[in-house]
Amino acid sequence: MDSIVVRGNGPLSGQIPIAGAKNACLALMPATLLSDEPLTLTNAPRLSDIRTMTELLASLGAEVTALQDGKVLATSCHGEINPVADYDIVRKMRASNLVLGPLLARLGHAVVSLPGGCAIGARPMDIHVDALSALGAEIELKDGYLHAEAKGGLKGAVHELRFASVGATENFLMAASLAKGTSVLKNAAREPEIVDLAKCLRAMGAQIEGDGTSEIVIEGVDRLHGATHPVVADRIELGTYMLAPAICGGEVECLGGRIDLIESFCEKLDAAGVSVEQTHTGVKVSRKNGRIRAVDVVTEPFPGFPTDLQAQMMALLCTAEGTSVLEEKIFENRFMHAPELMRMGANIEVHGGHATVHGVEKLKGAPVMATDLRASVSLILAGLAAEGETVVSRVYHLDRGYERVEEKLKGVGAHIERVKAS
Ligand code: UD1
DSSP states (O other): OOEEEEEOOOOEEEEEEOOBOHHHHHHHGGGGGGOSSOEEEESOOOOHHHHHHHHHHHHHTOEEEEEGGGTEEEEEOOSOOOOEEOHHHHTTOGGGGGGHHHHHHHHSEEEEEOOOOOSSSOOOOHHHHHHHHHTTOEEEEETTEEEEEOTTOOBOOEEEOSSOOHHHHHHHHHHHHTSBSEEEEESOOOOHHHHHHHHHHHHTTOEEEOBTBSEEEEEOOSOOOOEEEEOOBOHHHHHHHHHHHHHHOEEEEEETOOGGGSHHHHHHHHHHTEEEEEOSSEEEEEEOSSOOBOOOEEBOSTTSBOGGGHHHHHHHHTTSBSEEEEEOOSOTTOOTHHHHHHHTTOEEEEETTEEEEEOOSOEEOOEEEOOSHHHHHHHHHHHHHEESEEEEEOTHHHHHHOTTHHHHHHTTTOEEEEEOOO
């Protein structure tokens, strides 16, 4: 397995291009199952999770061709469709569950394995099941697979999610787009990736209003047609790279970044002593004078602080002046990076959903292990702030969600190398 070697760094300077959002693209790709005409996605990120979704869609009978070095995905689904999403592929990635809604809508039945993905909590499927059942599907769990059937097709309905789940909102949006009649989803997730999916579905002929708010209204249509859609910028990749100059000093512009996608995160950076500015071309970040200040962080659904930036923010706060408390409200087991950061000299106490970070002057390089996608990049960021060398192993997690991470960080002067497994 590859590892990444990082050496403590001085100030960074230059530009980092931000890719299309992994989480948006993973919801957009299954939308191809809704139509027999081609769906083309531009600004796609080049990641192993995207390849996993490509493999899953191919197993269902869709075609996904990566063009322009993977930046454009030409998809279509005009032939026979296999309704079974197999465990062997689904276990690699939780977002595989996003084929459930589209398969049900197009075929009236689907058999989808329960997903795997990052080991950051139990991550059940009950909210998806309730949402699709509201549209008239009968869903049963048998031998690790969800067997879903909508005899006579899906029917529009009013449904309130018990929690604003991103994936369940996406499944509902796609299914309701082809259901008979009007659907209203209450307590819907408001993440920018939902807005991006709704935009794409509208381009395919769907009638959707209210995306980006907690009540979405969908008027079902008989069929959807082809479209070309640009994937929104990745706000999590953006936030991650914004932390590099915050940690090392210097000034970096994240090209294509949009502050409006991560306002709550930017507010915390400002409070910590990092200056953030929207430019015509992206987001410019530099560290204000002096040491980073401690700040408290609570992760919440959008527009709150994103759980997917909690680990990276912790890496920054490890060397802040004072004590920060991070509260994780989305996933119950998302502090696995804390013990690894402690191997580097961080002073962190974890109690249930809270982590208390007592800032230390300096971190020290150490061998550490990536436990999930965002944890792995937090260790790289911490390595940039540490004295000496940090070796991050198990970086396959990283490749699921960050394209060319070493190249992007090297481009602004970071000392980072990938060591290929022999
Ligand atoms: C998506 C993102 C992920 C991000 C998360 C929260 C993708 C591909 N992934 O994941 O990076 O961390 O949103 O912003 O877009 N839950 C249930 N039952 C369900 C569904 C969810 O209890 O049926 C719980 C989960 O265990 C978790 C919480 O709800 O504790 C949030 O999950 P959800 O919003 O559904 O996240 P994902 O869509 O899986």
